[in-house]
Amino acid sequence: MQVRSTSPHGKAGFLSQMLISDTTERALIERIRSRVPTSPDWVTLGIGDDAAVLEPARGELDVVTTDGQVEGVHFDRTWMSMYDVGWKALAVNISDLAAMGATPRGATLSLALPSTLPIEEFDALVDGFLALAKETRVPLIGGNLARSPGPIMIDVTLIGSGRRRRLLTRGGGRAGHLLYVTGTLGRVAAHVADAQRGALTRGAVTPCPLLPVSPASRLQCGQQAAWNKVASGCMDISDGLADAVSQMAAASGTGARILSSKIPVDVASTLDLALSGGEDYELLFAVPLRRRRGFEQIAGRHADVTCIGELTNKPGAILDRDGVSEPLGQGFSHF
C-alpha cells in the first residue's frame, strides 16, 4: 500500500495519511470485521457472504427500519468527527426501533465514501458505529462499501423484533389519550444554528451536542412502555415536535392539542426550534388516561417524560400558546 504525503484536501499535510483508495474493498471489509465483537447466537451468518442470516426471535415479528445520513445535509465534517457521524448513523435507526418498542437484532451498514477519505477517518466512523452498537447490543451483520464521487453517505438498516400486539405504532392513539415527550426539545437545532455561524467547531464540546442524548435509554423507554402496555402509540421526533404531533394525530384519526407552556424546551433553545427544528430524536407517546401513572413510572425510569397535551376528537393539530390557539406548523423540510 502506498502512503501519500498530501492531505485529503490536496495540501501538503503535517502527517502522511493513508487514504481508503490506497487499499482494497476487501481489506476495508476486513478492517470492519476485525473490529466487530463475537456475534450473539441468533446471528447464523455474519459479515462476508452474499447475505447475512439471522434466526428470527421465537414467536415474535420482524421489525425493519432504514435511515440515512448524507454529508452536507445531516452532518458536516467541520462540526462533527467521523466517530460521531458513525455513532449518529446507528442512533437515528435505534430511535425508530425505540418508537416501535422493538428490540434490535442486527444492523447493516452501507457506506458511499470519497476515495480521498483518510483511513483513520474510515476507522473512526466504524468505531463510532460499533461503540453505540455495543451499548445497544446490536450485532453488525453486513453491509456495502461503494465509492462516492461526492459527499459521504451512510445508510443503516436495523432489524429487530417485537411481540404481536405489543408493538407501538403512530396510529394507536385515541382521542383523550395524553401526549408525552421524552427529554428536552430544540437542543440539536440550537447547536446546528451555533455551528452554522461558526460558534461550534468539531470536538470543542464532548459529547458532541449535535447528537441524540441517549439512544440506549430511549430504546429501554420504548420497549418497557410497549411490553407493559402503558402507551397506545409512539413515534420519534426527528423533524420537530409540530411535525410529530401532526403525524401522530393524522395516523390515529384524531386531532391534537398541545400547550406551549408544557413543552420541555431545552435550556439552550427556543420554543420555535423545539417545534420546528429537527434531529432531537426524542420520543412522542400517546398514553391512555388510566395508564398515566404506570407510564410515568415505567418510562420515567429510563428518561424524563413530560405531558404536553392530548389527542382530541376535533381534527387538526393545535398549539395553545398562553391561551391562544394556533395551528401547528410544519417541521423541517427535506428538499
Place this chain on the structure above:
Amino acid sequence: MQVRSTSPHGKAGFLSQMLISDTTERALIERIRSRVPTSPDWVTLGIGDDAAVLEPARGELDVVTTDGQVEGVHFDRTWMSMYDVGWKALAVNISDLAAMGATPRGATLSLALPSTLPIEEFDALVDGFLALAKETRVPLIGGNLARSPGPIMIDVTLIGSGRRRRLLTRGGGRAGHLLYVTGTLGRVAAHVADAQRGALTRGAVTPCPLLPVSPASRLQCGQQAAWNKVASGCMDISDGLADAVSQMAAASGTGARILSSKIPVDVASTLDLALSGGEDYELLFAVPLRRRRGFEQIAGRHADVTCIGELTNKPGAILDRDGVSEPLGQGFSHF
C-alpha cells in the same frame, strides 16, 4: 406547488418540469405508496410508520442483504433511464438472495436525491424498482428519502427467508466440486466500454444492455438448487469471474482451476472482460460430482449453466489458458 420553466440543468427547457423540491417529503412518500400494490399477508405493517413489521417465514431463517447504487460509479444518467436505475437497484439485491437460495419477503428503498430531480424522473425510478419487485414478488415495506447535494444514491435492503441447512454460502464447496456459471459473462463490461466512448446512449437499445439479464430466473435457479440440494455453494458474480472464483475458493478453504475455453464469454465481449469486468450478476455454483446431473437439470430449467472448472486441493485460483496455467487476477476495484 410551483411549476418551474427551467430544466434541471439550469437551461430554459421546452417543457415546464416540476422538481422534487417543489413538493414535500410526505407527498413524495405518498407518490411511492400510491404505486405499491397490496402487500402479501406476511407484511403486518408497511410504508409510513417508524418501522415496517413482517411475520417471519415459519420455521425459516431471515436472510438479509444490502447493496447500493451511486450515480457516476454504478450508473450514469446519460446512459441509463431512471426507470432502469430503479430496476437495477433492486436487481443487484435479488442477485444476492439468489446466491443464497433464499426467497425475498420485503425490501426497503433508501434514496438520496438532488432537489433538482424532475418529479417524472423520481416516478420513473420508483416505477422501475416496482416493476422488478412485482416480477420477483418483493413487497416494498419502507425506506428513507433524503436530499443529496451531489449524486443520486440508492440503497436497497432486501430481507428474505430460507430453510436452515438449505441455504447456499460461498464457503460450502469442497475440493473436487465442479464450478458452474449461469448465462454469459463480460456482457455488461463491454457495453459500459461502449457507453464510455459514446457508442451507447440512453434508451438506444431496449432492454438496456447495462442491466443484469433476468434476476427472476437467477432467483429461481438459486432457490431450486438450494431446495434440491444439488449445489454445495454459490455466490453472485458482481466484480468479474476471477474475483468470484478466488473468493469462493478462499471461503471454501480450497483452490480452484477454471478453463478459459469453457468460460461462456458473451458474444459482445472478450475473455478479459468476462474475467475482470463487473456487473454481470450471474451466479457461480459449486456442485458435487454426484449432483452434476441433478444440478444441470434443475438449475438448467431456469438459466443456461456451463461447467467451467472445479475446486481443487491445491491452494490458489488458477486459469488454464489453452494448457498454460496462470493465476487468476483481481476483479473490479471499488476505490
